[in-house]
Amino acid sequence: MHDTFVSNPSFFKLDATLKKIRNYWQKNFDAQQKDITVDQWLLIENLYKHKRITHNELARLTSKDITTVSRIIELLVKKELVERQGSTDDRRKVFVQLTPAGVNKYKDVRPLVLEMRKTGWNNLSEGDYNELTRILDVIYNNIP
Amino acid sequence: MHDTFVSNPSFFKLDATLKKIRNYWQKNFDAQQKDITVDQWLLIENLYKHKRITHNELARLTSKDITTVSRIIELLVKKELVERQGSTDDRRKVFVQLTPAGVNKYKDVRPLVLEMRKTGWNNLSEGDYNELTRILDVIYNNIP
DNA sequence: TAGCAATAGTTGCTAGAGCAACTATTTATG
DNA sequence: CATAAATAGTTGCTCTAGCAACTATTGCTA
Numbered sequence: 001m002h003d004t005f006v007s008n009p010s011f012f013k014l015d016a017t018l019k020k021i022r023n024y025w026q027k028n029f030d031a032q033q034k035d036i037t038v039d040q041w042l043l044i045e046n047l048y049k050h051k052r053i054t055h056n057e058l059a060r061l062t063s064k065d066i067t068t069v070s071r072i073i074e075l076l077v078k079k080e081l082v083e084r085q086g087s088t089d090d091r092r093k094v095f096v097q098l099t100p101a102g103v104n105k106y107k108d109v110r111p112l113v114l115e116m117r118k119t120g121w122n123n124l125s126e127g128d129y130n131e132l133t134r135i136l137d138v139i140y141n142n143i144p
Numbered sequence: 145m146h147d148t149f150v151s152n153p154s155f156f157k158l159d160a161t162l163k164k165i166r167n168y169w170q171k172n173f174d175a176q177q178k179d180i181t182v183d184q185w186l187l188i189e190n191l192y193k194h195k196r197i198t199h200n201e202l203a204r205l206t207s208k209d210i211t212t213v214s215r216i217i218e219l220l221v222k223k224e225l226v227e228r229q230g231s232t233d234d235r236r237k238v239f240v241q242l243t244p245a246g247v248n249k250y251k252d253v254r255p256l257v258l259e260m261r262k263t264g265w266n267n268l269s270e271g272d273y274n275e276l277t278r279i280l281d282v283i284y285n286n287i288p
Numbered sequence: 289t290a291g292c293a294a295t296a297g298t299t300g301c302t303a304g305a306g307c308a309a310c311t312a313t314t315t316a317t318g
Numbered sequence: 319c320a321t322a323a324a325t326a327g328t329t330g331c332t333c334t335a336g337c338a339a340c341t342a343t344t345g346c347t348a
Contacts, residue, residue: 063160
Protein backbone atom coordinates (compact mmCIF):
# COMPACT_ATOMS: atom_id res chain seq x y z
CA MET A 1 0.00 0.00 0.00
CA HIS A 2 2.02 2.95 -1.23
CA ASP A 3 1.62 6.50 -0.14
CA THR A 4 -0.51 7.82 -2.97
CA PHE A 5 -3.02 5.17 -2.13
CA VAL A 6 -3.10 5.99 1.54
CA SER A 7 -3.15 9.72 1.04
CA ASN A 8 -5.90 9.58 -1.51
CA PRO A 9 -8.98 11.07 0.02
CA SER A 10 -11.44 8.20 -0.34
CA PHE A 11 -13.33 9.81 2.48
CA PHE A 12 -14.05 12.68 0.17
CA LYS A 13 -15.43 10.49 -2.58
CA LEU A 14 -17.75 8.71 -0.17
CA ASP A 15 -18.95 12.05 1.11
CA ALA A 16 -19.44 13.50 -2.36
CA THR A 17 -21.35 10.46 -3.60
CA LEU A 18 -23.59 10.35 -0.57
CA LYS A 19 -24.34 14.06 -0.86
CA LYS A 20 -25.24 13.66 -4.50
CA ILE A 21 -27.59 10.76 -3.74
CA ARG A 22 -29.16 12.56 -0.81
CA ASN A 23 -29.65 15.67 -2.87
CA TYR A 24 -31.21 13.79 -5.74
CA TRP A 25 -33.60 12.05 -3.37
CA GLN A 26 -34.60 15.25 -1.66
CA LYS A 27 -35.19 17.06 -4.95
CA ASN A 28 -37.45 14.26 -6.09
CA PHE A 29 -39.31 14.20 -2.79
CA ASP A 30 -39.84 17.93 -3.11
CA ALA A 31 -40.80 17.83 -6.78
CA GLN A 32 -43.46 15.24 -6.04
CA GLN A 33 -44.53 17.05 -2.88
CA LYS A 34 -43.90 14.10 -0.62
CA ASP A 35 -43.34 16.56 2.22
CA ILE A 36 -40.59 14.57 3.96
CA THR A 37 -36.83 14.69 4.20
CA VAL A 38 -34.50 11.84 3.30
CA ASP A 39 -33.80 11.01 6.93
CA GLN A 40 -37.45 11.16 7.83
CA TRP A 41 -37.99 8.63 5.06
CA LEU A 42 -35.31 6.33 6.48
CA LEU A 43 -37.10 6.29 9.82
CA ILE A 44 -40.47 5.67 8.21
CA GLU A 45 -38.98 2.78 6.26
CA ASN A 46 -37.63 1.22 9.44
CA LEU A 47 -40.85 1.78 11.33
CA TYR A 48 -42.76 0.08 8.56
CA LYS A 49 -40.47 -2.92 8.80
CA HIS A 50 -40.34 -3.19 12.58
CA LYS A 51 -43.83 -1.98 13.44
CA ARG A 52 -43.26 -0.92 17.06
CA ILE A 53 -39.82 -0.17 18.44
CA THR A 54 -38.08 2.18 20.83
CA HIS A 55 -36.05 5.25 19.97
CA ASN A 56 -32.98 3.35 21.00
CA GLU A 57 -33.51 0.45 18.61
CA LEU A 58 -34.41 2.88 15.86
CA ALA A 59 -31.15 4.74 16.45
CA ARG A 60 -29.20 1.51 16.24
CA LEU A 61 -31.00 0.37 13.09
CA THR A 62 -30.45 3.68 11.31
CA SER A 63 -26.94 4.45 12.59
CA LYS A 64 -28.25 7.68 14.00
CA ASP A 65 -27.64 9.39 17.29
CA ILE A 66 -30.47 8.88 19.78
CA THR A 67 -30.89 12.63 20.07
CA THR A 68 -31.25 12.90 16.31
CA VAL A 69 -33.83 10.12 16.26
CA SER A 70 -35.70 11.83 19.06
CA ARG A 71 -35.92 15.04 17.06
CA ILE A 72 -36.84 13.45 13.75
CA ILE A 73 -39.57 11.48 15.52
CA GLU A 74 -40.83 14.73 16.96
CA LEU A 75 -41.20 16.16 13.45
CA LEU A 76 -42.94 13.00 12.25
CA VAL A 77 -45.32 13.14 15.20
CA LYS A 78 -46.15 16.74 14.30
CA LYS A 79 -46.92 15.56 10.77
CA GLU A 80 -49.12 12.86 12.33
CA LEU A 81 -47.23 10.11 10.55
CA VAL A 82 -45.95 8.55 13.77
CA GLU A 83 -47.24 8.08 17.30
CA ARG A 84 -45.41 7.49 20.57
CA GLN A 85 -46.54 5.17 23.35
CA GLY A 86 -44.84 4.98 26.71
CA SER A 87 -43.97 1.44 27.69
CA THR A 88 -45.85 0.09 30.69
CA ASP A 89 -43.35 -2.50 31.88
CA ASP A 90 -40.32 -0.21 31.61
CA ARG A 91 -41.42 3.36 32.02
CA ARG A 92 -38.17 4.74 30.66
CA LYS A 93 -38.92 3.34 27.20
CA VAL A 94 -41.03 5.00 24.56
CA PHE A 95 -42.38 2.90 21.73
CA VAL A 96 -42.87 4.43 18.32
CA GLN A 97 -45.03 3.28 15.43
CA LEU A 98 -46.51 4.53 12.18
CA THR A 99 -50.03 5.92 12.19
CA PRO A 100 -52.34 4.84 9.34
CA ALA A 101 -51.31 8.07 7.64
CA GLY A 102 -47.69 7.02 8.17
CA VAL A 103 -48.33 3.67 6.53
CA ASN A 104 -49.96 5.46 3.60
CA LYS A 105 -46.97 7.76 3.34
CA TYR A 106 -44.70 4.74 3.18
CA LYS A 107 -46.75 3.17 0.40
CA ASP A 108 -46.95 6.47 -1.43
CA VAL A 109 -43.21 7.17 -1.39
CA ARG A 110 -41.88 3.62 -1.76
CA PRO A 111 -42.16 3.36 -5.59
CA LEU A 112 -40.26 6.60 -6.06
CA VAL A 113 -37.50 5.31 -3.78
CA LEU A 114 -37.20 2.07 -5.75
CA GLU A 115 -37.04 4.07 -8.94
CA MET A 116 -34.27 6.29 -7.58
CA ARG A 117 -32.28 3.31 -6.32
CA LYS A 118 -32.52 1.78 -9.76
CA THR A 119 -31.17 4.99 -11.27
CA GLY A 120 -28.21 4.95 -8.91
CA TRP A 121 -27.33 1.36 -9.80
CA ASN A 122 -27.58 1.85 -13.53
CA ASN A 123 -24.63 0.27 -15.42
CA LEU A 124 -23.63 -1.70 -12.34
CA SER A 125 -23.94 -5.42 -11.73
CA GLU A 126 -24.94 -7.40 -8.72
CA GLY A 127 -21.26 -8.28 -8.41
CA ASP A 128 -20.47 -4.59 -8.12
CA TYR A 129 -23.03 -4.29 -5.41
CA ASN A 130 -21.48 -7.17 -3.52
CA GLU A 131 -18.04 -5.65 -3.92
CA LEU A 132 -19.16 -2.31 -2.61
CA THR A 133 -20.87 -3.96 0.33
CA ARG A 134 -17.82 -6.04 1.11
CA ILE A 135 -15.38 -3.14 0.97
CA LEU A 136 -17.54 -0.81 3.02
CA ASP A 137 -18.03 -3.56 5.61
CA VAL A 138 -14.28 -4.04 5.92
CA ILE A 139 -13.69 -0.33 6.32
CA TYR A 140 -16.49 -0.12 8.85
CA ASN A 141 -15.01 -2.93 10.89
CA ASN A 142 -11.49 -1.57 10.63
CA ILE A 143 -12.49 1.47 12.61
CA PRO A 144 -12.47 1.11 16.37
CA MET B 145 -30.92 -6.83 -11.28
CA HIS B 146 -33.56 -8.45 -9.09
CA ASP B 147 -35.62 -6.71 -6.50
CA THR B 148 -33.66 -7.57 -3.37
CA PHE B 149 -30.69 -5.98 -5.02
CA VAL B 150 -32.50 -2.80 -5.95
CA SER B 151 -34.34 -2.53 -2.68
CA ASN B 152 -31.27 -3.07 -0.60
CA PRO B 153 -30.46 0.15 1.12
CA SER B 154 -26.91 0.73 -0.09
CA PHE B 155 -27.51 4.35 0.69
CA PHE B 156 -27.72 3.39 4.31
CA LYS B 157 -24.42 1.52 4.29
CA LEU B 158 -22.63 4.45 2.68
CA ASP B 159 -24.11 6.75 5.29
CA ALA B 160 -23.22 4.47 8.19
CA THR B 161 -19.64 3.98 7.00
CA LEU B 162 -19.10 7.65 6.44
CA LYS B 163 -20.48 8.50 9.86
CA LYS B 164 -18.20 5.99 11.48
CA ILE B 165 -15.15 7.40 9.70
CA ARG B 166 -16.12 10.96 10.44
CA ASN B 167 -16.70 10.13 14.09
CA TYR B 168 -13.41 8.35 14.41
CA TRP B 169 -11.58 11.27 12.89
CA GLN B 170 -13.28 13.80 15.11
CA LYS B 171 -12.60 11.78 18.25
CA ASN B 172 -8.91 11.61 17.36
CA PHE B 173 -8.79 15.32 16.57
CA ASP B 174 -10.37 16.01 19.94
CA ALA B 175 -8.19 13.55 21.85
CA GLN B 176 -5.07 15.19 20.44
CA GLN B 177 -6.49 18.67 20.93
CA LYS B 178 -6.19 19.63 17.29
CA ASP B 179 -9.07 22.06 17.82
CA ILE B 180 -10.65 21.58 14.38
CA THR B 181 -13.57 19.69 12.91
CA VAL B 182 -13.36 17.15 10.11
CA ASP B 183 -14.81 19.56 7.56
CA GLN B 184 -12.55 22.36 8.70
CA TRP B 185 -9.68 19.95 8.07
CA LEU B 186 -10.92 19.21 4.55
CA LEU B 187 -10.86 22.91 3.74
CA ILE B 188 -7.42 23.37 5.24
CA GLU B 189 -6.15 20.45 3.17
CA ASN B 190 -7.51 22.00 0.00
CA LEU B 191 -6.17 25.43 0.85
CA TYR B 192 -2.74 23.96 1.45
CA LYS B 193 -2.85 22.33 -1.97
CA HIS B 194 -4.23 25.28 -3.91
CA LYS B 195 -2.70 28.16 -1.97
CA ARG B 196 -5.09 30.94 -2.93
CA ILE B 197 -8.57 30.27 -4.26
CA THR B 198 -12.09 31.68 -4.08
CA HIS B 199 -14.98 30.39 -2.00
CA ASN B 200 -16.55 29.16 -5.18
CA GLU B 201 -13.62 27.02 -6.26
CA LEU B 202 -13.26 25.70 -2.74
CA ALA B 203 -16.91 24.68 -2.75
CA ARG B 204 -16.47 22.85 -6.03
CA LEU B 205 -13.30 21.11 -4.86
CA THR B 206 -14.87 19.94 -1.61
CA SER B 207 -18.38 19.15 -2.89
CA LYS B 208 -19.76 21.61 -0.40
CA ASP B 209 -22.44 24.22 -0.70
CA ILE B 210 -21.03 27.74 -1.13
CA THR B 211 -22.94 28.85 1.94
CA THR B 212 -21.36 26.08 3.97
CA VAL B 213 -17.89 26.99 2.73
CA SER B 214 -18.55 30.61 3.58
CA ARG B 215 -19.41 29.67 7.16
CA ILE B 216 -16.57 27.23 7.68
CA ILE B 217 -14.14 29.84 6.37
CA GLU B 218 -15.59 32.28 8.87
CA LEU B 219 -14.76 29.89 11.70
CA LEU B 220 -11.26 29.33 10.34
CA VAL B 221 -10.71 33.08 10.08
CA LYS B 222 -11.76 33.44 13.73
CA LYS B 223 -9.18 30.79 14.61
CA GLU B 224 -6.67 32.81 12.59
CA LEU B 225 -5.84 29.83 10.41
CA VAL B 226 -7.13 31.46 7.23
CA GLU B 227 -7.31 34.95 5.78
CA ARG B 228 -9.57 36.49 3.18
CA GLN B 229 -8.51 38.97 0.50
CA GLY B 230 -10.95 40.72 -1.78
CA SER B 231 -10.00 40.42 -5.42
CA THR B 232 -9.03 43.65 -7.10
CA ASP B 233 -9.85 42.77 -10.70
CA ASP B 234 -13.26 41.27 -9.89
CA ARG B 235 -14.60 42.83 -6.76
CA ARG B 236 -17.24 40.15 -6.29
CA LYS B 237 -14.57 37.53 -5.63
CA VAL B 238 -12.93 36.84 -2.30
CA PHE B 239 -9.67 34.93 -2.23
CA VAL B 240 -8.85 32.69 0.70
CA GLN B 241 -5.51 31.35 1.87
CA LEU B 242 -3.88 29.77 4.89
CA THR B 243 -2.07 32.00 7.36
CA PRO B 244 1.33 30.79 8.63
CA ALA B 245 -0.57 29.39 11.62
CA GLY B 246 -2.84 27.61 9.14
CA VAL B 247 0.13 26.05 7.38
CA ASN B 248 1.45 24.90 10.75
CA LYS B 249 -1.94 23.42 11.59
CA TYR B 250 -1.86 21.49 8.33
CA LYS B 251 1.60 20.12 9.07
CA ASP B 252 0.61 19.31 12.63
CA VAL B 253 -2.55 17.39 11.74
CA ARG B 254 -1.41 15.72 8.53
CA PRO B 255 0.41 12.73 10.09
CA LEU B 256 -2.62 11.85 12.20
CA VAL B 257 -4.80 11.93 9.09
CA LEU B 258 -2.45 9.61 7.22
CA GLU B 259 -2.48 7.26 10.19
CA MET B 260 -6.26 7.21 10.31
CA ARG B 261 -6.55 6.60 6.58
CA LYS B 262 -4.21 3.66 6.96
CA THR B 263 -6.41 2.26 9.70
CA GLY B 264 -9.47 2.51 7.49
CA TRP B 265 -7.78 0.66 4.65
CA ASN B 266 -6.44 -2.14 6.78
CA ASN B 267 -7.01 -5.60 5.20
CA LEU B 268 -7.84 -4.00 1.87
CA SER B 269 -5.76 -4.01 -1.30
CA GLU B 270 -5.08 -1.35 -3.85
CA GLY B 271 -7.43 -3.32 -6.12
CA ASP B 272 -10.18 -2.87 -3.55
CA TYR B 273 -9.47 0.83 -3.51
CA ASN B 274 -9.75 0.97 -7.28
CA GLU B 275 -12.97 -1.01 -7.21
CA LEU B 276 -14.52 1.29 -4.63
CA THR B 277 -13.46 4.32 -6.61
CA ARG B 278 -14.84 2.89 -9.82
CA ILE B 279 -18.21 1.92 -8.34
CA LEU B 280 -18.69 5.22 -6.54
CA ASP B 281 -17.81 7.09 -9.71
CA VAL B 282 -20.42 5.17 -11.69
CA ILE B 283 -23.07 5.84 -9.06
CA TYR B 284 -22.08 9.49 -8.95
CA ASN B 285 -22.40 9.82 -12.69
CA ASN B 286 -25.66 7.88 -12.83
CA ILE B 287 -27.36 10.59 -10.85
CA PRO B 288 -28.62 13.57 -12.82
C1' DT C 289 -32.98 -2.54 51.70
C1' DA C 290 -30.17 1.56 50.66
C1' DG C 291 -27.42 3.40 47.51
C1' DC C 292 -25.11 3.39 43.25
C1' DA C 293 -24.51 2.25 38.44
C1' DA C 294 -26.65 1.62 34.12
C1' DT C 295 -30.17 2.71 30.77
C1' DA C 296 -33.88 5.53 27.98
C1' DG C 297 -34.92 9.68 26.67
C1' DT C 298 -34.87 14.99 26.39
C1' DT C 299 -32.79 19.63 26.09
C1' DG C 300 -29.12 22.95 25.04
C1' DC C 301 -25.29 23.81 22.41
C1' DT C 302 -22.17 24.13 18.13
C1' DA C 303 -21.49 22.78 13.52
C1' DG C 304 -22.44 21.27 8.68
C1' DA C 305 -26.11 20.91 4.55
C1' DG C 306 -28.87 23.11 1.46
C1' DC C 307 -32.62 26.21 -0.12
C1' DA C 308 -34.40 30.99 -0.81
C1' DA C 309 -33.78 35.68 -0.85
C1' DC C 310 -30.76 39.30 -0.82
C1' DT C 311 -26.55 42.68 -2.20
C1' DA C 312 -22.93 43.85 -5.14
C1' DT C 313 -20.56 43.47 -9.15
C1' DT C 314 -19.59 42.02 -13.88
C1' DT C 315 -20.98 40.54 -18.48
C1' DA C 316 -24.10 40.25 -22.27
C1' DT C 317 -27.65 42.16 -25.18
C1' DG C 318 -30.77 45.48 -26.95
C1' DC D 319 -24.99 53.30 -23.60
C1' DA D 320 -28.68 51.34 -20.79
C1' DT D 321 -30.80 47.56 -19.14
C1' DA D 322 -31.09 42.76 -18.27
C1' DA D 323 -28.82 38.47 -17.13
C1' DA D 324 -25.32 36.09 -14.89
C1' DT D 325 -22.02 35.46 -11.11
C1' DA D 326 -19.83 35.72 -6.17
C1' DG D 327 -20.89 35.94 -1.82
C1' DT D 328 -23.77 36.61 2.57
C1' DT D 329 -27.76 36.00 5.67
C1' DG D 330 -31.90 33.67 7.41
C1' DC D 331 -34.19 29.56 7.81
C1' DT D 332 -35.01 24.38 8.73
C1' DC D 333 -33.01 19.99 9.36
C1' DT D 334 -29.41 16.53 10.73
C1' DA D 335 -25.16 15.22 13.73
C1' DG D 336 -23.22 14.57 17.97
C1' DC D 337 -21.55 15.93 22.59
C1' DA D 338 -22.66 17.18 27.46
C1' DA D 339 -25.72 17.63 31.01
C1' DC D 340 -29.95 16.59 32.80
C1' DT D 341 -34.37 13.70 34.53
C1' DA D 342 -36.51 9.50 35.33
C1' DT D 343 -36.50 4.84 35.86
C1' DT D 344 -34.54 0.22 36.45
C1' DG D 345 -30.99 -3.15 37.87
C1' DC D 346 -27.15 -4.37 40.73
C1' DT D 347 -24.66 -4.92 44.85
C1' DA D 348 -22.87 -4.18 49.42
